[in-house]
Amino acid sequence: MLQLPLLRHRLPKGEGRVVVLPGFMADDASTWLLRRFLGSLGYEVESWGLGVNRGAMMKFLPKIIARLEARNALAARPASLVGWSRGGTLAREVARDRPDLVRSVITLGSPVRGGLDATSIGKLVVADTGLTPEAVKRMMRERQRTPIEVPITAIYSKTDGVVAWRACVDETSPNIVHFEVRGSHSGLGFNAEVYQLVAKALAVHHGDQRPVRQ
Secondary structure: OOOHHHHHHHOOOOOOEEEEEOOOOOOHHHHHHHHHHHHHOOOEEEEOOOOOOOOOHHHHHHHHHHHHHHHHHHHOOOEEEEEEOHHHHHHHHHHHHOHHHEEEEEEEOOOOOOHHHHEOOHHHHHHHHOOOHHHHHHHHHHHOOOOOOOOEEEEEEOOOOOEOHHHHOOOOOOOEEEEEEOOOOOOHHHOHHHHHHHHHHHHHHHOOOOOOOO
16 A cells, blocks of 8 residues: 555556456455556556356356447447456456457466366355366366467466466467566455556557566
8 A cells, every 4th residue: 555656656657448357256345456556547447347256257258248348339449357366267258259349358366277176265166156177177178269369467476375376377378478476366456566567567558568578
């Protein structure tokens, strides 16, 4: 919190739309500070507006797409999606299905391989969704036959504590950069290093700056 005023002055200002998606068992309250920060940089920031991110993940896909379609019709420009944990996984799947609606994707500690075995809360997800790890892996293998073409920035931590960091590394998408930060999974949405990377990635995706690879 103390670093935010300094970050606002140091980081590039931006314009355009950004939608922030919360993680598993979380809602828009969890992303309030991140959304406020991005708004202070000049972005038109939207919450996902779908309540608690729980239950079968794929049920949210048509709802997110419908909201993007409605907003894009008014704004005439696609949005960047910033997703924390499962919110990032959802953002990727929206971009996979409807790249015309998505300018770029930024994920924070989001598992993209390994299925439920890649997270310490796998049993909780099984209990909440009714899906087995095998069913999730089959579904993801099928979907991954279609590559994600929009730019992706994947942020992960080796001290995550919830999601295995290797599960956040995407070795198949053609347009992706990875950044490692220090911090816990539950702290990624309040991490000054994460905020810097998100702001810089959005500046690249919404402007003419060249991406910095790490």
